[in-house]
Amino acid sequence: MRPERAPAGGDPPVTGAAEGPSPGRAPAVRAGGAEVRFADRVLWSGVDLAIEPGTFTAILGPNGVGKSTFLKVVLGLQRLSAGWVEVLGAPAGRERHRIGYVPQRKSFDQSLRLRGVDVVRLGFDGRRWGVPVPGTRSRHARTTVAEAVALVGATGFAGRPVGDLSGGEQQRLVVAQALVRGPDLLLLDEPLDNLDLANQGAVARLVQRICRERGVTVMMVAHDVNPILPYLDQVVYLAAGHAVAGTPSEVITTETLSGLYGAPVEVLRASDGRLVVVGAPEPPALHSDRHAR
Amino acid sequence: MNSLRELFGYPFMVNALQAGTIVAVVSASMGWFMVLRRQTFAGHTLSIVGFPGAAGAILLGISPAFGYFGFCAVAALLIGAADPRAGTTTYRQESALIGTVQAMALASGFLFVSLYHGNLNGLTGLLFGSFLGITRGQVLTLLAVGAGALVGLAIIARPLLFASVDPEVAAAAGLPVRALSLGFLLLLAVAVAETAQITGALLVFALLVLPPATAQTITGRPAFGLGLSVTLAMVVTWAGLVAAYYTPYPTGAFITTFSFAAYALARGTRWLAERSRSTRPVIASEVPG
The missing domain is CATH 3.40.50.300 (P-loop containing nucleotide triphosphate hydrolases)
Incomplete structure (x- = not known):
């Protein structure tokens, strides 16, 4: 040791000392x-x-x-x-709910037919049980997701299926997914x-800006x-x-x-x-x- | 027009249309997740194990329903034991395991049928169903089981989608990825076991895979895709039942053919669209929304 x-x-x-949290x-x-x-x-x-x-x-x-x-x-x-x-x-x-996590990965399955915004949305309410009901909460979810997507500069391609996107584009989306709850x-x-x-440079600068x-x-x-x-x-x-x-x-x-x-x-x-x-x-x-x- | 009215005049036809609608809605919803999770092979096997289950139950002299549910549930647990999404095995191991379950199921099904020296008509019924001999009681049972399976699916829908697309992040967010996977397979088993009793093992699989695969070829939006999948399944089922009414050919063949035509059309259109996009300069990128 x-x-x-x-x-x-x-x-x-x-x-x-290892005592409890200090204010x-x-x-x-x-x-x-x-x-x-x-x-x-x-x-x-x-x-x-x-x-x-x-x-x-x-x-x-x-x-x-x-x-x-x-x-x-x-x-x-x-x-x-x-x-x-x-x-x-x-x-x-x-x-754990205050932590955003982006695991090590190669990329999304190329045949995955799910839009980038849907992947980001999973980070927002993917752990909720039941189906989303249209209404105020659903609108709030959409605007929050759109903000996170804009923050990582993914607005231009977040509407396309993730499987079709490049590695750099996918990486921005998973960062947005990790950020969407404001960790x-x-x-x-x-x-x-x-x-x-x-x-590499662009994503590094993005992370620093966040x-x-x-x-x-x-x-x-x-x-x-x-x-x-x-x-x-x-x-x-x-x-x-x-x-x-x-x-x-x-x-x-x-x-x-x-x-x-x-x-x-x-x-x-x-x-x-x-x-x-x-x-x-x-x-x-x-x-x-x-x-x- | 007159003959359509005549068609609805027969109770057996009304029962068939109602049962077909329930089967279409349940299969297309379950199937949308199945296709997204790359579990088509598992779904195929679950559809097929109902056959040895029912044959075994008939051999033992108990209700075939016990055989359908029992065998499907056991198969779901076996398949769920090796789940690559939970990170304990690979996709290669999973498909090999499912293959062995399916081979054994088919073998024991044929063994049970030959041990039971009764009429072999049963075999066609087990595999291809008997859409036109459905009773009122069967429709109600189908409705109850189908509604139950759909409610279960609705409850786990979002965490299941999360765990299907991004298992590692879902686990890090505290979701029980393994339990979700097993829960989905059991729901699928229940839905398939109930449906296969009416449509036969082969048609339930066609409705599980074709409309969802078509919908996912057309759209990447989850809610729209699910709705499209259900709509497609209902349309092909109705069209198949009506076509079979006016011709001497089996319902299942029509339903599957219409589904396949829709799938081929969707794939072909997408292929053409992708080809023209890659040969032409991009004019406008797709708008997110």
Whole structure:
């Protein structure tokens, strides 16, 4: 167990105690000594962090290190085997209705004949039992959905079946679906995956705009930090079963990452400002959170 | 006009039209979700297991209704045990499992029929139904079971749609994705078991898949698509019954042929529309609404 934390600076206040929610600007997500174990295998352990409300945080790290599992812990879908986690001032899972979630996905089934607006609408009232009755509530739902669609810039294509849309268009719609109820916390699992460079930049800027304008706390899992690097307030770097949290300039350094990996790693900065991590050891093939259930 | 009035003068024809309408509404609604969920194969199997169920019940000397409901429910539970939407299995495993259930169902159905040395007329009835011999009591039973299944479907409709389109997000939102899936299969089993007793195993499947598939080819709007699916099913059923009345050919063949014609027309129109769209520059994008 190495409860690591990058050297202070603009770091969030260290919350030593695990007691109940503190009023005012309590961190959106807090964790202490968090550990996830599958059977006899520890995925990660000793994770301490505090994520301030309204900030944009990236969860980084090599494939299979347990980044998606981290989001599932925050959602309350995955239990911790040790430690604690508090989400929006309550134990994980309690405030689920205040969280918007975009899971990792390839794309919608191409033959799916359902319009984009219908997919967004599911995020608004898809969990209600019974059929919608035409009336005030139904009109309210339509305007709310139209607002979310406009917010992500999808008005032009949201009336078409999702299966016909491109990856970037689909990604905007699922972000709108996650936002339509006005969540306080937005969790995105590799939303830039399978997008071309132009769309990666556009979706990254969109997420940052939502974070700033709406004050939504954003946690985004990414395997490449570069498309979102200019917008990040904080990163959580998972590797070798442990985590480091801090600002990007604190964490993505040769010293910090070498300490985290327990092996010499070099962080290079390309002439265009992009960061490249060289020499990071691949995790054992066994360490794949995607197959662990 | 005169002959149409004559047609409504026969009680057996009125019963057939009423039963056909109920069957059309229930099948087209259930089928819309079935097609959206890519569970056509499961629906086909559920339609077919009524046959060994009924044959087995006749062999044991009990009411065929028990056989229909019992076998359909057991098949629904078996199929629901391996649901790729809940993330525990893959679609490949699901279709293989459904295939084994269907093969076994058909085999045992034929075994039951041959063990029961009664008249083999029953076999045609089990598979193709007897639309024109429906009693008043059957219509009322059909109405009760059909209404029950539709109310159940209406209650779970939105969460079911959510879980069908986006199972992961639905689960993260706290919806019981697995229970919804199993609940839908059981509703489908009940509706199919009741319907198959009248229409036969094969026609119920035609009404389950063809009108919804046609509607989903035409529109991506859920409410409009459901309505279109139900309307199509009712129109083809009425047309089939009337056509069969004036000709010596079976009702089911007409209903299925008309449904298929509508489906082929919809697919063909869409294919032409897509082809002309891809060869011409886009003038106006579709307006959402």
